[in-house]
Amino acid sequence: MRPDASRAERTVRRFIRPALWALVLAPAPLLIAQLLLDQLGADPIDRLERLTGEWALRFLIASLAVTPLLWVTGWGWLVAQRRFLGLAAFCWTVGHLAVYTVLDWFFDWQEIIKDVTEHLYITLGMAAFLLMVPLALTSTKGAIRRLGGARWTRLHSLVYVAVIAACLHFAWAVKKDLLEPILYGGLAAVLLAVRVLRKAGARTA
Template identity: 85%
Template sequence: MDASRAERTVRRFIRPALWALVLLPAPVLVAQLLLDQLGADPIDRLERLTGEWALRFLIASLAVTPLMRLTGWGWLVAQRRFLGLAAFFWALGHLSVYTVLDWFFDWPEILKDVTTHLYITLGMAAFLLMVPLALTSTKAAIRKLGGARWNRLHSLVYLSVIGACLHFLWAVKKDIAEPVLYGGIAAVLLVVRGFQRSASRGVRIAPREG
């Protein structure tokens, strides 16, 4: 299969595949909850699983830009926005499990929990950083803000993913293999993104120096 044919195939199937990946875990988790298949502490398990899906999609959104540069497929930028929104809505589900099923809207206790436990503080901060990113994920928002301002605003995703990884790492009590894995992948992607930014700046500056 040549490169152009591979691109057409990926372009044709990627969005349906992403929709399936984003949506299918939700009814599975609901069914597991209703059928009492989430273990001895189902609320805690549901909270963790929704958070993991949010983190997966957030990290996946970071992977799109390096992939775009590697393949030259500029149309992937729409998938980056899609994955970012998927991460936000799964994070919203994670927060909903925490506030509704875990604390039953007990706002004073929720506030106390957020301000007392650093890992909860980091998780809330990571979510709040995602809010402006979700609100400005449309093409209209990009046009209104302008490319440069939009890019600066969406650099908040780096802080959000760092906060989310630390939140996950500190939230687990025993087996840290999974949060360390996610943190390692995120770290690699952040380093790659940093190198790519430096290289692109060098390309822009070089002609002026000549």
């Protein structure tokens, strides 16, 4: 840690990773307990699908929020937290997909493929997952070195397409109660717009 780092920065840096681990892991045992205790309503599998998907989207949007925070604070070490949140989003997405394939369809691949190809919102959700796979596989420092900074950055711009697809998937899946999808979509739109404006400003500077 830099000797000239502020007290606030030292405090945040010391506690942020344990706090993120707690935030990422805490919902899982709670959801499992609610499922086992039959506390997820009349359609527990559908509810579990929605909740795991929501956590995946929250962490994906949170990973996008790290970069503007880095610009404001100048804390370069936040890059590691961005990768951590991205991996958390991927893990929750895997959990969401597992509920869908195992608990909802019981590995009936023929019906799963039919569902993915016939329902556009399922197609969008699957597309978001597939876009996140190469991002998760190249999230290590070693992958960054092997790809080189420029190629790694271009590859990881897929996250913008993934978050758009995920927001549309969520909104379409919910259908009626659109407050949460609108909030998530609006936040993602702001975070993407901030990037576009910064890049445009850099070109004109």
